[in-house]
Amino acid sequence: MSSPRTLLPTRAPSTAVPLGMRPGAVSPPHCLQSTPPLWDPTKDLRSIASNFCHLENSGWYWGAITVAQAHAALQEASEGAFLVRDSSHPQYMLTLSVRTARGPTSIRIQYSQAQFLLDSSSPARPGLLSFPDVPSLVQHYMGPGRKVREEKVEDTSSSKPSQQQQQQPPLPHNAHEASVVLKLRRAVYKSQGFPSLQHLTRLTINRHSDHPERLPLPRPLLGYVKDYPFKV
Known part of the structure; x- marks a missing residue:
């Protein structure tokens, strides 16, 4: 005796072209479920290990210091002085701290697919270059000054603003006024790592x-x- 399921008519997958589309414009059903490219952890590990090896040799990588300590080290430095440190934001590895015309500021460094780039809220962000390591990034920005937005540059780990931060006026809302020209000119070496x-x-x-x-x-x-x- 046939089961109720065998009595139901079978229905072949529809190959009809949706209204308004020419034949061939619709991908076959199996293409819609194509597997994404596999993540290669080995490439990531090699890239990160090579980057930190270069940073350790540089002398201007300060490791796990706070934003306040970094800005204090840059406070009396000339414009363009910089250092790299560990980011206190959980989603970032590294931060570039630099002395600008407005004073010390910090810009987080993004890492994605074995490439490093600055974290900027500028409309020109899609055009920012990425680099295989942070020394290459720093070397690039030691050329002509490039504008980046200052609204999202600070680390967000400090729960209480310092007295100096409280005295600073709020950042303007105008995108042009909120930008800061990034000029890297001189590395600031940590005293124990000259x-x-x-x-x-x-x-x-x-x-x-x-x-x-x-x-x-x-x-x-x-x-x-x-x-x-x-x-x-």
Whole structure:
């Protein structure tokens, strides 16, 4: 005896073209469920490990300090002085703190798909460049000044504003007035991590040559230079 289900008419998947669309414009049903590309954790780990290795060698990576400590270190510095520190925001790894014409400020650094870029609320944000590591990002912004929005740059971890922050006037609502020109000019080294003479030597070589492999350098020195291929 046939079950009630076998008595129901079978219905083939509809291949009809929706009204107003030409044949071929609709993707086959199986294409709508295509699997997204797999996340590669190995690539992420290599990128993060390489980045922090470069930062540890730089001398201007200050590690886990607060926004108040970073701004205090930059308060008496000249415009364009900067350092990089761990971000106190749980969704970010790193923050760039810089002395601007308005005083010290901090800009979070985003990380996505093995690339680093500044976290900006500017309308030009989609056009911001991304970099494989933070030293490359810093080196790029040591060129001509570039405007970023100042509304979302501060870390949000401090529960009580400092006396200095309370005395500062609120940021203007006008997008043009709220922007700050980012000029990175001089790294601020932490006192216990001032670069060695060897590191300063390879910085000098990198600043004066884009192709150190063409210089008559001993192989060990050339390898040491390539381990930190930056000018800052």
